[in-house]
Amino acid sequence: MQLNGVVPLGRTFTEYQAMFSLNKADLNKNILDCGGGPSSFNYEMKMQNKEVITIDPLYQFSKEDIKKRIDETFNDVMAQAKANQDNYIWKNIKTVEELAETRMSAMKLFLNDFETGKNDKRYINAALPDLPFKKEEFDLALSSHFLFLYSDMLSLDFHISAVDEMLRVAREVRIFPLLDLSTDKSQHVEEIIRIFKEKEMQVSIETVNYEFQKGGNQLMRICKN
Numbered sequence: 001m002q003l004n005g006v007v008p009l010g011r012t013f014t015e016y017q018a019m020f021s022l023n024k025a026d027l028n029k030n031i032l033d034c035g036g037g038p039s040s041f042n043y044e045m046k047m048q049n050k051e052v053i054t055i056d057p058l059y060q061f062s063k064e065d066i067k068k069r070i071d072e073t074f075n076d077v078m079a080q081a082k083a084n085q086d087n088y089i090w091k092n093i094k095t096v097e098e099l100a101e102t103r104m105s106a107m108k109l110f111l112n113d114f115e116t117g118k119n120d121k122r123y124i125n126a127a128l129p130d131l132p133f134k135k136e137e138f139d140l141a142l143s144s145h146f147l148f149l150y151s152d153m154l155s156l157d158f159h160i161s162a163v164d165e166m167l168r169v170a171r172e173v174r175i176f177p178l179l180d181l182s183t184d185k186s187q188h189v190e191e192i193i194r195i196f197k198e199k200e201m202q203v204s205i206e207t208v209n210y211e212f213q214k215g216g217n218q219l220m221r222i223c224k225n
Contacts, residue, residue, distance in 0.1 A: 003061050007073045008037055010106030011144065013044035018092060018210035019176045020142055020219060029139035032170055034128055034162075035146040038066060040109035042122055053138075054117075055126040063114045070107055074100075087183065089211045129161035133169040141170035148178050148186035148220075159188045160195060163222065167201070172223045176208070177216035189220070196222050 016022065016039070027050055033041060036054035045052045058066065081088070082096045093099045117123040126132050128143075143166070147159055166173045180186045193203050202223040211217035 003058075003065055003069050006058060006069060007077060008058065008066060008070050008107065009077065009103055010038040010040060010110055012039070012102060012106045013041050015092070015102075015210065016041045016142070016144070019144060019208060020174045021206065021208050026140060030137070032131075032133070032138040032141040032166075034131075034141060034143045034166060036144070038070065038107040038110040039144075040106040040113075042117060043109050043113040046113070046117075046122065053122055053124060055124045055131065057125060057127045059114075059118065059123045059125040063111055066114070067111055070111075074104065078103075087214060089214055092210050093212060129158065129165045131165050131169050135168055136171060138170035139172065141166040141173045143173070143175045145177070147175050148188060149180060151180040151186040151188050156188050156191055159192055163192060163196065167222065167224065172221065174219050174221050176210075176219040177213060178205070178218050178220060179213055179216045183213050183215060185215075192220070200225055 011019075016033075017027075020026075027045070027048070029051075031045075031050075031052045033039075033052055033054040035056050036042060037056050037058055039054075042052045042054045061069075078096065078100045081099055085096065093102060114123060124132065128146075143162075147154070147162055151159075163173060163175075178186055178189050193205075196203050202221075202225060204221045205218050206221060207217055208219055209217075
């Protein structure tokens with residue numbers, strides 16, 4: 001992984017709660033966040049005395065290097081969002097200015113927590129489909145804006161291996177959104193549903209109270225029987 005190819009963007013606890021339909025019972029579960037990047041979910045959960053471990057290959061880099069990369073890319077990302085406003089639903093986040101404030105606020109909380117969190121083993125340098133955890137170490141594994149989103153770059157076989165691995169370490173998996181980068185439904189969604197139903201998993205598609213990409217208001221839930 002080369003840091004100069006990464007565009008870090010952080011999401012908040014409020015966004016996670018909405019994206020993944022996390023209720024009070026869910027928040028008390030042992031949660032694994034796969035590919036959390038510079039989001040503040042882990043830190044904000046810690047402030048509520050709740051358990052989350054977040055994995056991301058981003059965590060191989062230092063706090064200073066991650067901050068430098070955020071500073072290098074943030075204005076360009078926000079300029080692109082402003083130029084492409086019609087591609088988004090301004091409901092949960094009302095304006096480009098609010099988007100910038102939300103993303104930067106999340107990333108500042110993450111950066112302030114990063115070194116402590118690494119020492120506490122809450123932030124771990126790892127990536128799907130190889131997780132350094134024991135069988136069913138977690139109740140719930142989350143994947144935000146990674147699986148399905150990068151369907152043009154990540155094959156169906158990769159998606160199968162990633163979901164298999166999340167189900168090895170957790171009893172339930174939730175993936176959000178189901179769209180690719182073109183805001184079309186990912187080409188892998190139907191096959192993942194079919195394959196994991198054949199593996200005798202419970203698979204459901206659920207509408208959530210969050211939509212930023214147009215049509216991006218559904219999660220996939222996969223549970224062991």
